[in-house]
Every structure is written in structure tokens, then in C-alpha cells.
Amino acid sequence: MSKQSDEGVTLPEGFTGSSFFRHILEEAMQRYPNDFKDIKLPSRKDFKKSYGETVVRFEAARVNSKLRSEIAKYMVRRTQDQLQYKSPIFTGPFTQYMAGNSKPSPLETIDLGESEGFKPEVPFRGQRYEGARLKDLAELMLQEHQITKAAAKAITWISREALNDDGCINLKGQKFVILGASAELAPTAMLLKAGASVLWVDIQDCKSFVDRHKGLSGTLYFGEKARNILLEPQTIGSTIEAFADGEPVHIGMFAYAAGASQEWRLTATMNGIVRSLEPSIVGSVSMLVSPTSPAVMQPEDLDRAKTMHRSPPAWQGVLKTLGLLNLENQFEKEGLPVARAIVPLQGVGYQAAQYISKTLAAEVFATQGVSLDGDAKPLRVSANVAGITKTRSLQHPVFQAAFLGAKTFGVEIFEVQTTQALSGLLLLYDLLNQDHKVQDDPQQLFAEQVHGGIYSRAFALDPMIRIATVMGLAQKPRLLLKILS
Structure with missing residues (x-):
């Protein structure tokens, strides 16, 4: 695929992926201020450092809004409207380019x-x-x-x-x-x-x-x-x-x-x-x-996660006491819990x-x-939702170490063929x-989740992965050399 970007579909001029993401969130907050009144958007400078918790809380506010699907449509539209397309014969808005005509490729x-x-x-x-x-x-x-x-x-x-x-x-x-x-x-x-x-x-x-x-x-x-x-x-x-x-x-x-x-x-x-x-x-x-x-977590996973948080295994309880594992794995707002599963x-x-x-x-x-x-x-x-899988995109030694340590938390890392x-x-x-219809209840659209246990654990995923990585490095020290090289 072409990189960002000499030709093809690009982000708006002057934006990176991070700044454009923040921009779309900010536009939605301005368009629907009552729905996002409790959300504080980090500054442009700090967004990369703390976007994970921000997005979790943003989504919790959205899914609990009566306008959840309208907000989704607004954000999708604003993303599409601001993308650009560049080629030797056309430079301009992506939506304008797609409105043109092109001959189909011979099949x-x-x-x-x-x-x-x-x-x-x-x-x-x-x-x-x-x-x-x-x-x-x-x-x-x-x-x-x-x-x-x-x-x-x-x-x-x-x-x-x-x-x-x-x-x-x-x-x-x-x-x-x-x-x-x-x-x-x-x-x-x-x-x-x-x-x-x-x-x-x-x-x-x-x-x-x-x-x-x-x-x-x-x-x-x-x-x-x-x-x-x-x-x-x-x-x-x-x-x-x-x-x-x-x-x-x-x-x-x-x-x-x-x-x-x-x-x-x-x-x-x-x-x-x-x-x-x-x-x-x-x-x-x-x-x-x-x-x-x-x-959004399903009720059975929420019940399990809360039980685990109240009574974690002894070694996780020690880490919880030390403050290394203290953030619960979900943020709840008015009953719909959103998983803290973002990995920065x-x-x-x-x-x-x-x-x-x-x-x-x-x-x-x-x-x-x-x-x-x-x-x-x-x-x-x-x-x-498809479970964490050993795909080529996750061959980074940090992820490889985390995969080794994940089992200690009861998290399954799937083989490609299984996923x-x-x-x-x-x-x-x-x-x-034909009986499976979700348009009247958009939450049911996302109910089929193969999460491998990350939504039913006691703690937020990112700190859990950090500890799992240390455990994995202890099992396979040569991965540390790959990380440092």
C-alpha cells in the first residue's frame, strides 16, 4: 500500500493520524456538547500520552446517549468529508473523487x-x-x-x-x-x-x-x-x-x-x-x-470481571496493593460498561x-x-470482535513477550487458523x-465477541500487558535483546 503520502487517499493537509483523530473527537464534542459534557479532551501535545482513557470515556458517553447512532454517523461523515485524494489528474476531496466515473477493470x-x-x-x-x-x-x-x-x-x-x-x-x-x-x-x-x-x-x-x-x-x-x-x-x-x-x-x-x-x-x-x-x-x-x-462489555463478562476484581488471585492482589494493577477493566456510565482494552x-x-x-x-x-x-x-x-492472534503484524518482541506472560492472567492468544x-x-x-437482526438495537451488533478473556479479567489491559511482558521476558530472556537492538 502507498505510504502517507505522495498519491492516493491521504489525511487532510497538516494532520497526522493522532491529530486528525483528536480533531474528529473534538468536532463531535462541539456538535453534541450535552452528550460529552463530562469529557475532557487532552491538549494536542498530550493527546498521544493519554488518548486511551479518553476514548474509553468518550465511547461510554456515546453509547449511553439517545443519539448514539446519530453521533456515529456524524463522526463517520466528518472523517469521509475531510479525506483527500491525490493523483496526477486529480487533487481534492476524496468524496468528490469518488463521485466521478471510472471504467471498471476487465475481470x-x-x-x-x-x-x-x-x-x-x-x-x-x-x-x-x-x-x-x-x-x-x-x-x-x-x-x-x-x-x-x-x-x-x-x-x-x-x-x-x-x-x-x-x-x-x-x-x-x-x-x-x-x-x-x-x-x-x-x-x-x-x-x-x-x-x-x-x-x-x-x-x-x-x-x-x-x-x-x-x-x-x-x-x-x-x-x-x-x-x-x-x-x-x-x-x-x-x-x-x-x-x-x-x-x-x-x-x-x-x-x-x-x-x-x-x-x-x-x-x-x-x-x-x-x-x-x-x-x-x-x-x-x-x-x-x-x-x-x-x-461495550456483555453482562456475563462484566459479572466475571467484577468478581475477579473483588477477589483476585493472591499474586494479583499483591500487585493491586502495590498500585501496579489498580485500574478496573471497565469504565461504567449509566449501566453500559466499556472495556479498558486499548493498547497504546x-x-x-x-x-x-x-x-x-x-x-x-x-x-x-x-x-x-x-x-x-x-x-x-x-x-x-x-x-x-476477534481475539488477540499471533498474526504477522504482532511479531514485535514486546508482543511476543506479552503473549508468553498472558496465560498467567488467563488470557488466550489464538493461532491464526483458530481465529x-x-x-x-x-x-x-x-x-x-435470517432471524439475526440488529438494526433496532445497535448494541446487539457487537455482542458476538471472541475476546480470549481480556474483557473478563479484573484489570485494564495495558498495565496487565506490561506485567505480562516482564513475565514473558523472564521466560525467554533473548527477547530482551531483540527489544534493545
């Missing part, structure tokens, strides 16, 4: 054959759970406080649905667009195993992806001029419409790239691409939300992407629909279960 296809259906299974701790055993996995993870009741219900539903159809799920005839199709946690392989027609949008070559994965079926589409999300958003939009050919398509937004606020620019651009489409062709929108975001090391731009262009954007899609103007036409949305599988099952539930 090539790879026919992967007929599908026997996708057989749902999840690898976890050396075992493979499939069929009726998926219910056992859901019950195990719920018992260990790693997932919410809503997530357990979804996994159990999928196991029943598959058993009703010879143990398989078939998506033949359904169209999917995957923005960031090669991303480690994208559901691309699962969809193709289920026989779907998939439009590949990614700078990585889809042919090497096909070579690496066995058992694919359905049809894979790709356009050579519709691959780079930051550079070619207009062409990607027109190519999606050509691929849809008047039929509804499911759009997944999974692109990721670190550095230079790319994560935020990518997520905001993917939102802009979807919002530029003819609303009638957008059947659903899906994405994954990071667990290190200010999520991941960067302000990363958090801005997760909060504004995922959490808030998902709520807007679910309550308002594709267009930010006119009457609401709610969309089917899948926006579930892929669990997230895929939740996605299928959200799209296939």
Missing part, C-alpha cells in the same frame, strides 16, 4: 470447480472441533470466559445448520467482494471452499493464494486495475458494480497495512468505496473489530481506524445503510441466519 476468472460444501471446523489447542463438537467448543470457551453468550449461540447455530445439510454449508450462487482478500484473517478461503463467487481485491497476487490453498471451489474473479485500495478506489468501486451486475453482493473489508496511518486510511477508504456504490447492490457488509478497542503501543492511527472506521462505521451501516443521506435503509452487518475459523463461523451466522 479475469479462475474456475475452481464444483463445491461439495464447506465443512465447519475449528482447530483449538491441538484438537479439531467439527459437526456436533462445535457446540462443545462453544461451551468450553464460554465456561472459560473467552467468548460471550452471543458468540457461543452463533457457533452452536452453525453446527446445527451444517448438520442439517450433510455437515456442510454451500454458498454456490452467492457473490462476495473481499477488500484485502489476502489478509491473514480474511474469510476468502472459507468462502471459496463453500463454492461462492469471490471478487479478489488486493495488491497480492490471487494465483499464488490459489496455489497455497487446497480444496477451493467456486469462482475467483480479479481485475488487474482494481487491486490497490488507496490508489484505485474509484476503479474498484466501478469494478464491484460490474461484478454485481445488478445483484446484491456481500462486501468484506479486511485490508490491513501498518505505518503512516495506513490502517486508518485503508479502513476509511474501504468505507468510502462501499458508500459510493448503488445501495441496492450491497447485500451486507462485514469486518473484524480488534479486541483492543473500547468495546499499537498506535493512535490504529485505534482511530478501529474506533471510527470500524466500530462507528459498522453501527452506521446497520442503522442508516449505505448512504449517509436520506431515509434509513439498514444493512445486514457482521462486525465481531480464521471462529471469525468465519460468526460471519456465516450473521449472514445466513
